[in-house]
Amino acid sequence: MSGLAMPKPDDATMRRRDEIVADMRIIVPGEGVVDAANSMRAFESDGLTAYRQLPLVVVLPQTVAQVSRVLKYCNDRNIRVVPRGSGTSLSGGALPLEDAVLLVMSRFNRILEIDFSNRVVVAQPGVTNLGITTAVEQEGFYYAPDPSSQIACSIGGNVAENSGGVHCLKYGLTANNVLGIEMVLMNGEVVRLGGSHLDAEGYDLLGVMTGSEGLLGVVTEVTVRILRKPETARALLIGFPTSEQGGQCVADIIGAGIIPGGMEMMDRPAIHAAEDFVHAGYPLDLEALLIVELDGPGVEVDHLIGVVEAIAYKNGSTTCRISQSEQERLSFWAGRKAAFPAVGRISPDYYCMDGTIPRKELPRVLAGMRELSEKYGLGVANVFHAGDGNLHPLILYDANVPGELDKAESFGADILRLCVKVGGVLTGEHGVGVEKRDLMPEMFNQIDLDQQMRVKCAFDPNHLLNPGKVFPQLRRCAELGRMHISGGKLPFPDIPRF
């Protein structure tokens, strides 16, 4: 990524910066426009901190009308716009561009409606993920998707990234828990999709907007499903001498018809780093540590714990602890939840990857990673959403050693290529952003990518919204629009016709 090419700044826009800033101040009066370099510094990167860029100007609108006017203004003048929520993206989705307005949605921070009988909450996009749960938990409800950044990440950003979390195997991703949105298109039009009813009418644009990484529209309101909190949750902490046994245990749990609330695996380096850091009491002489959390009515959880325990022993677990209290359950999670900072302690820097693989390929991918680790001379620790095959390899490097960042990035790219090779994908939940943009051709051919760009063309034909993200190379919509025709004869003269 060090060699990451971003769209060339538009000279005309750069020259008109003062005028644009002044016009923004008219559209968003008060303190909603930030143009001093030192004040814009806070916005120069997101969770992917290796990349920094000051935007043209930062605009923080407060109303839908302001969002609409800003976008229309920019669309009419060919000015690029980068939307931003809380800036926790791990793939550089909110990385500013030098010639783009950074549209920050953090002042859209109110919950608009709580409706327990229909189990929905309507929130502005800047409300944090956890903020929704906080608003309803006194009545025993919660919002299910729980990305690890939930304390800070915004619900609008969750829609843009289709965020997951440790509970998504059972409760789904953002896409499965959002019922409706209001959004503004680049041309300033305000569109509502879905609502507090199920399934939107017509094409599933809500589905395509979810996970579109800020390239299609700016979300200004979100309606989410809330759920009743499960009565209880208990966890098992299970250790295995090999990752194959751990993987087989996961497969057998699912084979037994059990979908746990959470199922996480850590490899030896991750176990050791976590234990050194938080002293969760993890056993150390293991290759795989599995946390299985079961939630629901007490009677169900107790029943399933017995089943899972038997499966674990059958697969040769050397240790299997069952939480006897809420405190113990949380202690099982403490190490896993602290895995990233724990790895941060044993290495000056780490680079977090996010591929997903068919679960059965885990041993092969782990072995491949060990080989790559030797090849690049960099360590790697693995945490793994085992239920859904989502890997988070943490590559250990030192940014102060010249060339190590490049090496870490090449290592990461090789891991993702391996994921794709075994039938997996580049990103399970962190998004493509700028980080994995240039790897898209590993998974998609040009025709596949062209179709995705066609969606883009229907929403934003001038490529003004968040350009430089997701697509390795932008093709002009007019060029995509040409039809290629070949042949002209009746196809397959021998295919059956009636």
Next chain:
Amino acid sequence: MTTFTPTTSDETLSTVAWAVEQQSPLEILGHGSKRGIGRPLQTEHTLDMSKLTHVTLYEPAELVLSAKAGTPLAEIEKLLAENGQQLAFEPMDYGPLLGGEPGKGTIGGVLAANLSGPRRLKAGAARDHILGINVVSGRGEAFKSGGRVVKNVTGYDMSKLMANSWGTLAVFTDVTFKVLPAAETEVTLAIRGLLDDAAVAAMAVAVGSSAEVSSAAHLPERIAARVADGALGSDAATLLRVEGFGPSVAYRITALKKLLGGAGPLQEIAGEVSQVIWRDVRDVRPFADFSEKPVWRVSMTPSQGHHMVLALRMQAAVSAFYDWQGGLVWLRMEEGDPQDALLRGLLRKHGGGHATLVRAAPAHCAALPVFEPQTPALAALSQRLKQEFDPKNILNPGRMA
């Protein structure tokens, strides 16, 4: 009039490419079990996908199944059942309602119509379970989107875009779905004799409890007798389905009884009877009368459905029952007039949503908007998407118009 019957993805591609070049529209057909829905087509040619069959990948432990788009849904459901699994979104069968045979339909049609069933409330619809697709667009281009893993945010979710597109954007050749374990046990708790408003209140309490109710439907008096060969008798029945492992189901049913004890007489229904009741609710059996009386499928805010029905009753003779906690209203217009303007006006007044005229006389289907009309901005956006993927209007032209 030619019917093309491809047996491979390549044949599908070349047929569509040919039609594009000839500018000759195609009707895309599986088994035709939902052919009556949408504006009737008058295309010169038909693309019959029912011979593009076979399950190409099924790995129960990975919870994934891929099939060619023309594979019969019945075949897939049988295979899953043999392995203790299911399509958790419980795709409905329109056959009985539309006067066709039950048990028809292809897996491609399931996605094209974004089918679901009573478990939609908890488990989602086809769009929530689709993992990846291979399709041929109306430009005659074959492409893929998504993959075979559950967690994937690589690029736009084109599979969802294609869900509910009724064959107007692309022809599916392959689909990959997430599959899930089937419940070990199911028990239905019925509250008897409630009027609509009391039933909707009871369903909201039940669904909002920790009993993990997977389906909640209300069959008013007279409708109740029309499911499961009259097994429910004729009193109104408010149905709550609880599924899972035996001990858990027993516990949750007890909890629900405690919660709803005051609501009305309670009845527990287990085993096959429970399954048949939910299948009949799913397939709208109460209105499967071999008539052309208009039937509407209305999705709206659960607490608003019965208010809308009450308002409608003041101006038209309707039969109604409710699924999805009251948020899915099935309406039969007893006087033969679809009353679309009246219904859609009342729908907007009651919080909005969408109404689809799933059954009507052909003249009505041709003259009225079958699907909910969209706001101008949304309609324009949908039209631009259609233009991107099918610029010559080759695929099911006008069906969603």
